Amino acid sequence: MNTTPSVFGAVHLGYIVIETDRFTDWRRFGTDAIGMHHDAVDTGLMRFRLDDQQCRFLLRRGPAEDVVATGWHVDDHTSFEQIEARIRAHGVPVTGGTAEEAALRGVERLLRFPGPKGITQEIYTTPRIASEPLRMLASGWVTGDYGMGHIAITSTKPTQLRSYFNNVLDARLTDYIDETISGVKLKIRFLRVNERHHSIAIAAVRGLPIDPIRTRVQHLNIQAATLDDVAQSYQRVHELGFDMALSVGQHTNDKELSYYARTPSGFEWEVGWNPVIIDESTWQPSTHQGISIWGHTPVGQTIIDKLDQFRHGGLSLARREDTVTALSGTGIHDD
Structure with missing residues (x-):
């Protein structure tokens, strides 16, 4: 139970940190396929931009082949300090980012703390604006x-x-989706921290304590400015030989039209267009049956892929999932 004033609306997903040893493939994926701006920082670091901010994706060399941190932009110092106070009040360690770490992320006043599934959570103020024009x-x-x-x-x-x-x-909570894939029942919770339909989606297998995904994240999403951008990047992904996970389709809950490509690190990357914007005065959570109105069909999935998912699900039974217990006390009851 939060005792400080709400920070809802003052928080925005700002950047993602990915650890990978596949720099050449990631550069081709990010720039030539998806169509983002690329900046080489040094031999062990690179960044992608989406807009005038210096960094939206920071890639660093390492073996994880996964997302290792998410950065949340906090609008003002008061809200920033409220979030910090909540974390410290629960006895969870908070670490200040160094000047170099903040510079790599293109931000000021950086703090980090433990997050679920080993994904470090970072909060910051004042993203820095790039001096170079976008090339994408x-x-x-x-x-x-x-x-x-x-x-x-x-x-x-x-x-x-x-x-x-x-x-x-x-x-x-924005809404839920119930979905059945290959006989496995899933429930997906969609959470928002501002008027974007969701900044976080949490999927779980109903009735079974298994996690079929190897990576900490199942997918990331970015929103294209135009439908043409979606179509053209979809074509480039195919032409450059990157794997497509799901074909173009439209979701039931946020109505976003999108496709899912498979990144060089193995998790999926959704490029979407035109999701609904939440009206806080009228929105009520509801449950949708199935993730898609149309499309989003699996592309090139083999029986080996399915068996691999079952194998990872089995392995997850013996693996303890970290939820940062001090910060995940329920106070929330849902199905």
Whole structure:
């Protein structure tokens, strides 16, 4: 239960940190396929831009092949200090970012603290504006007041994860989706921290404590400025030989039209267009049946892929999922 004033609306998904050893493939994926702006920092670091901010994706060399941190832009120092106070009040360690770390992310006043599934959470103020103009194939990306997209996570403890983001960021439940894939029943919770339909999605297998996804994240999303940008990047992904996970389709809940490509690190990357914007005065959570109105069909999935998912699900039974217990006390009851 938060005792400080709500920070809802003052928080926006700002950047993602990815650890990978596949720099050559990632550069081709990010610039030539998806269409983002690329900046080489040094031999072990590179960045992608979506807009005038210096960094939206920071890639660093390492073995994880996964997302290792998410950065949340906090509008003002008062809200920043409220979030910091909440974390410290629960006895969770908070570490200040160094000047070099803040510079790499293109931000000021950087703090980090533990997050669910080992994904470090970072908060910052005042993103720095790049001096160089954008050089990218896309005409633009939708960021602004709603942040830069969303992150989707699979979990064996979805209620605790929802509580974590409620306790830290005052996240609100937007809606649910019930879906059955290959006989496995999933429930997906969609959380928002501003008027973007969701900045966090949490998927769980109903009735079974398994996590079928190897990576900490299932997918990332960015929002294209135009439908042409979606279509053209979809074509480039195919032509450059990157794997497509799901074909073009439209979601039931946020109505976003999108496709899912598979990144060089293995998790998926959704490029979407035109999701609904939440009206806080009228919105009520509801449950949708199935993730898509049309499309989003699996592309090139083999029986080996399915068996691999079952193998990872089995391995997850023996693996303890970290929810940062001090910050994920429930106070929330859902199905």
